[in-house]
Amino acid sequence: MIVEKEVIIIGAGPIGIACALACKKRGIDYVVLEKGTLTNSLYNYPLNMRFFSTSEKLEIDTIPFISNNPKPNRDEALEYYRRVVTSNQLNINLYEKVIDVIKEENFLITSEKQRYNAKKVIISTGFYDLPKLLNVPGEELPKVSHYYKEAHPYILQKTIVVGASNSAVDAALEIWRKGGDVTMVVRGKAIGERVKYWVRPDIINRIEEGSIKAFFNSEITSIKEKEVIIKTPNGTKTLVNDFVVALTGYQPNFKFLQKLGITLSEEKNRPIYNAETMESNVAGMYLAGVICGGDETHKWFIENSRIHADLIAEHISKSL
Incomplete structure (x- = not known):
């Protein structure tokens, strides 16, 4: 059986969660597919890691992030994003790895557990899974x-x-x-x-x-x-x-992006996308978060890529 959705979001990190919130707010039928646990990269951070950013810069969709410290730690961030997901009843499937995405009239997405047909796809897969x-x-x-x-x-x-x-x-x-x-x-x-x-x-x-x-x-x-x-x-x-x-750094899964048909620049492996809509060179496929920087994984992070969610959801809502 193929599940019909308007939007499939790949990746349930903070920006994937922000995309889910933006879609829900506009009445878009979506599901998030995540190969690991919620905010898998943050979960795998060192136990005592403390963010460079202050808590308000890690907030998504103006939902308050209250921290006991000037710089929040890993556990506080995990708790915050858990609360965002559960209190807003976001539609997220964990431990469901996406295997393939084929562009036809719509997108046919195959995961380890299910097949989906979607009009749009948002890629928000981060960069922490592949060490250099x-x-x-x-x-x-x-x-x-x-x-x-x-x-x-x-x-x-x-x-x-x-x-x-x-x-x-x-x-x-x-x-x-x-x-x-x-x-x-x-x-x-x-x-x-x-x-x-x-x-x-x-x-x-x-x-x-x-x-x-x-x-x-x-x-x-x-x-x-x-x-x-x-x-x-x-x-x-x-x-x-x-x-x-x-600890020499990490990189996005460029092979996966190329398999999806996304073009990477010769310099820094930057994926091609429209900065006003975040739509890639593949029509109907959007990019969000750190993957937009290619090899420059320090260019985009939570506090400055939160805006991607609203840009994408607004463009999608006008085209459905």
Whole structure:
């Protein structure tokens, strides 16, 4: 049996939820399909993660987000988006991965559980599912992770943290404070400029005092069971090692977008879309949220892409 819908929204992150709210407000018959849990990316953030944004900038559809802190944490955000979904009785199917989308007169969407026919499709799939790999021998070893949840597994262990972004800096500081032996390997010459302003001085001071070791202008060339080989400006070094936490960033699923017929620019893999309506080069298929930036995953985030939902829903409501 094929389920008929006016709109299918792929992805139940904050922007996917905002799109659902915007559709419901305009009486559009929609369903959200999410391959994981609600706000799957936020759920997989580190347990103690704190947002750079204040709570009001994370709000969607003017629904108040009340936080006990100047900068809300992961758990507060999860609670907020849960409440938005349940109190508004949004139509969201979790743990239902979309396998294929075929454009005919309408769109035929095939998931792991169901088939749908829809007039419009909104893609709001984020970028957190595909890590940017180091592409070095040994990266497949169990000691290597591209995600960081909490410090406890790394206590009393020699841990290399790769990267100098917010996630890498947060992980390095937390592991060190919980009793881990931390070494950072950074491709650039310094800690990233976009690191949270209240955290950046902390990591710089810990490095300068020697509490956390750091190799700048350096990169891993090989990972072994008990060692890691790195290339530095002073030559190759072999470091005794128990764990590698490679936090080198994430990227949208470009293959999925291309499979759907969406054109990507040669520069930065930016998908082609109309900035006034968010409609892609595929008629009736819209893009929302961070995926609009291609490789520039720092360009769009919750606070500045919330507007995509109303732009899309308004354009759809006029064309149904």
